[in-house]
């Protein structure tokens with residue numbers, strides 16, 4: 452449903468919110484000394500651990516307990532935004548503008564999760580450095596779930612969260628995503644031809660122009676073209692009349708199987724999370740199958756609160772509970788803003804507890820491969836997602852050891868960096884000279 456980015460009111464699940472939470476903006480309006488609850492010991496310790504990870508490698512003054520425990524206060528809140536889109540897929544803001552908006556809304560950790568592409572991550576990283584925002588390299592993958600027993604196929608979106616070194620076996624993932632993007636071109640053309648048959652003339656060039664150069668078109672781009680051509684009044688109408696799942700102008704692309712996608716995310720060192728399960732017709736069967744394939748979490752939180760049905764499902768299948776705004780920058784009242792989803796500190800803590808060992812072993816794997824084959828192209832891949840590059844004020848990278856120390860200080864805890872196996876890799880990296888001669892550190 453939300454698929455390529457348009458939210459239609461959900462019929463299943465939305466009536467099941469418990470403890471509805473206001474968005475951050477409304478919270479600020481609360482009177483001082485209002486209803487702020489004291490944190491439990493568990494929350495306080497989770498907060499400390501999350502905060503430590505968020506500010507890794509940053510020379511923040513000693514964490515002050517008096518302020519540190521005030522997770523529920525706007526000022527000290529560590530806002531995680533784990534689901535957002537830019538112009539690299541069907542969002543309206545460039546990665547830079549998106550990061551700026553995240554900063555304005557107090558986001559401290561941002562994941563850019565464009566549909567089937569990670570091409571916006573380097574630009575987001577560059578912008579995020581100015582604000583001290585931490586970027587989790589992400590992607591939202593379009594897949595299809597085909598039940599073996601009864602029921603019909605349905606589209607499923609799966610979020611993948613990677614480390615600062617990006618995916619392991621990067622080329623394999625890139626090929627996987629490129630195939631999906633190719634399918635999207637075909638799919639958009641199918642949708643246009645269906646619309647034309649419905650006597651709604653629309654040109655491929657029009658949709659392609661809206662999508663932008665090299666951007667794989669999605670339903671939202673087709674919907675915008677329909678509005679511009681005057682066939683519908685607004686985006687909502689375009690979806691409600693023609694483009695909804697199974698609608699008269701709907702078409703599937705060449706999406707991979709959802710289970711296979713989850714497996715690939717696991718194999719490439721990512722954390723796999725089911726996006727907006729409330730959009731699914733058959734969430735229980737899908738969650739059960741995807742859990743078997745290695746799924747780590749599901750979205751449960753939205754800006755209007757936690758959905759009890761999916762929270763219970765997460766508990767039943769031992770899955771991490773996450774959520775994000777799915778911000779596209781469309782504007783209008785119906786859209787949740789960046790950072791508007793209130794993730795409880797315990798949920799973020801659980802996420803990091805699952806993610807950190809996955810990311811650590813991915814980083815180790817990537818660095819081991821680099822030691823075996825210290826080529827410029829491998830280094831570029833690592834630095835594409837890493838925070839470090841040679842720039843003013845940063846000492847030049849003289850050896851692979853510097854790479855580890857600079858690149859990973861913002862990502863791995865001190866204990867992780869002192870891990871014996873990583874130490875052994877660092878010893879080898881120490882002997883590799885980089886950042887000299889032919890090696891160009893990517894900008």
Ligand SMILES: [Zn+2]
Pocket residue numbers: 453454455456591608726727
């Ligand atoms: Zn989606």
Ligand SMILES: [Zn+2]
Pocket residue numbers: 456534535536591726777
């Ligand atoms: Zn999305």
